[in-house]
Amino acid sequence: MTDIMDAATRSRLMARVRATDTKPEIALRRALFALGFRYRLxxxxxxxxxxxxxxxxxxxIFIHGCFWHGHDCELFRLPKTRPEFWQAKIDANRARDARNRARLEEAGWRSLEIWECAMRGHGRWEFDQLVRAVSDWLVSNHGSTEVHGRA
Ligand SMILES: [Zn+2]
Structure with a gap:
């Protein structure tokens, strides 16, 4: 397959690929640990x-990048190069996310999806408030939910 993405587009996209071990995620983990929550990664x-x-x-808890998981927010922008290709890929990701949530629920797991825009960008939460919202949800009996930015 020929790669027709230009270098700038690719580097912009690749910068978003590393959804794991991003700084806000590590900070959130540390804060939860400090509050006494124990977890596996x-x-x-x-x-x-x-x-x-x-x-x-x-x-x-899932930390979802707004691009790859197709969040309708200020952080999402469909690339100008091959928009249909990216849209199809993102649609597939969204469908997979929904399937995973359903399978987790069937197995007795609640899911919290934290969107990237809750941690980054104009609508991001104050970190302490985000930690409180997450810990409140953890100790509650509430079902699956999501947290997104306020922009
Ligand atoms: Zn978002």
Whole structure:
């Protein structure tokens, strides 16, 4: 397959690929640990390999990049090069996310999806408020939900 993406487009996209171990995610993990939450990371045996797994709370956390997971927000912009290609890829990712959530729920896991825009960009949360929202959800009996930016 010929790669027709120009270098600038590619480097812009690749910069977004590393969704794991980004700084806000590490900061969130540390904050949860400091509050006494214990977790596992990227459990491969669970659908979608959740970023953070908290067995005691029957809870998993996904940190979703707004581009790859197709979030309708200010951080999402379809590349001008081959937009149909990217749209199809992103649609497939969204469908897979939905399947993973359903499979997790069938297995008794609650999912919290934290969108990138909750941690980055104009609408990001104050970090302490985000940590409080996450920890409140963990100790609650609430079902799957998501946190996104306020822009
Ligand atoms: Zn977003």
């Amino acid at each position: 990227y459990r491969k045996d669970l659908p979608g390999k959740p970023d953070i797994v908290l067995p005691k709370y029957h809870a998993v």
